[in-house]
Amino acid sequence: MPNINPIIIFFASIITSNMVLSNFLGMCSYLSVSSEYKTATGLGMAVTLVLVITTALNWVVYKFVILPLDIGYLQYIIFIMVIAALVQILEMAMDRYMPDLHAKLGIFLPLITVNCAILGVTLFMVIRSYGFLQSLMYGLGSGLGWWLAINMLAAIREKLANAKLPPGISGPALGFIITGIMAMAFIGFSGIFTIQ
């Protein structure tokens, strides 16, 4: 376990090690669900929620199932299965007990199962051998970071919705360009702290 304060990990994963802007993970839903600010907010919340829970759960699974059985080579499959199962249960529970929230977030949950940011966070957590609290903070921070990134993109795209653009760069191409510029801007934060 590296000796890094979980608080540092939390802030670093939002700003300097942002899932989207420095690792370019979770791009598909990031680009496709960012045309409206409101929907992007919903997806960002859902990703954050799922990230916190799956990271914690996968930490437990890694520590108490994968390591004792010495089946590290199966970790990808197992992590994916855990994520898929968890998202399903989460959706059912939300639909049952928080129907209003489900109406806003629920439809994004199935999308998230295949979001690579979720698996990415779990795998980084394993590679960097974080402890439980560190993993939890890393999951939460990465989720908030992803949420921040998609909201920024959505806000910019809403502003650009009426702009006259050359036909070649509208749509996803523009999304990539905006993301690239944002990523470069975020490099400016890297002097504050780094964790990788």
Added chain:
Amino acid sequence: MDFSIILKTVGSLVMISGALSIIISIAEKVLNNYGTCELDINNGKKMLSVQGGSSLLSTLAGEKIFLPSACGGKATCGLCKVQVLEGAGPLLPTEEPYLTPQERASNTRLSCQIKVKNSMKLVIPEELFNIREFVCTVESITDMTYDIKRLRMKLPEGETISFKAGQFMQFYTKPYGKVKEEVFRAYSISSKSSEHDYVELLIRLVPGGLCTTYVHTVLKEGDQVRLSGPYGDFYLRGDCEELIMIAGGSGLAPIRSLVYEVIEKGLPHKMRFFFGANKMKDLYYMDEFARIEKDYPQFRFIPCLAFPDEGDNWTGDTGFVTVALDNQVDTGDNKEAYLCGSPGMLDACIKILKTKGFTDETIFYDKF
């Protein structure tokens, strides 16, 4: 390769996926159990007690009420709209793109997206209410001409169908020969709408057609076939004095049903039925229509042969059906036209009808 590694790999995967499945099953039992819900359809006309927890679309399908759906519940076709007056919960983001402001105001929802969680009040149009699936037994397959067969099918014991003359059914084939998948095609009902336990279809062999080849070569009497319906808005309006009916080939099917509906209901409309064919061998149901013409003076049957052979002794109209139409129908006043046939023939006839003063509001057709 060490055998124990394979064993361990398979063992741990089975164990983990098994454990996850058990957890999901338990979660589904506990979380997705909404008990019995009451569905009140069309203001108390039909009450259903259903198990909650599934989408409204599949719950209704389980109760044999089939809403149209092309995408199978993925919220991409927007066909499964239904009015839910109570119990649907808030509008979901997946539904928004498919609903107009008027539809939102009338509580119209996509039935594939909303889940039955409590008792609901629904409004389902009567026509949809009628659409059902039947597994019928083929009672007879009759050759009407060299390439048209009549299929008479008996509905399952105790089930009945009510349709408007002119509507069609969807016919599902089973996989056969090189066709590995079920295909379905629409065919108009040719039997009388007063006959509630049988359905008759007229099916012309289309060279290379998957469904018609199945009917003409594979299907036998006594076989079971799956049908759904009735569908379609080709039916009698009757807001006029005379009905001009035009058909070619197997397009005769809905017209036969329409003629019987007018006669059996004792409606006052005069009817003229122009039936176009190329050769003598393409004509069928001649005796039957001649008999109706004799028994009911309000009905006139006008078969037109485009290319009669020398030895046929053809005494009826010669030439395309458009010629007879042009010569014998003077105006479109107080008339409605009902057409069923190939697109080429229909377009030609509609052109003629429009010159006579028929309008889009008085011309009804079923193209195939």
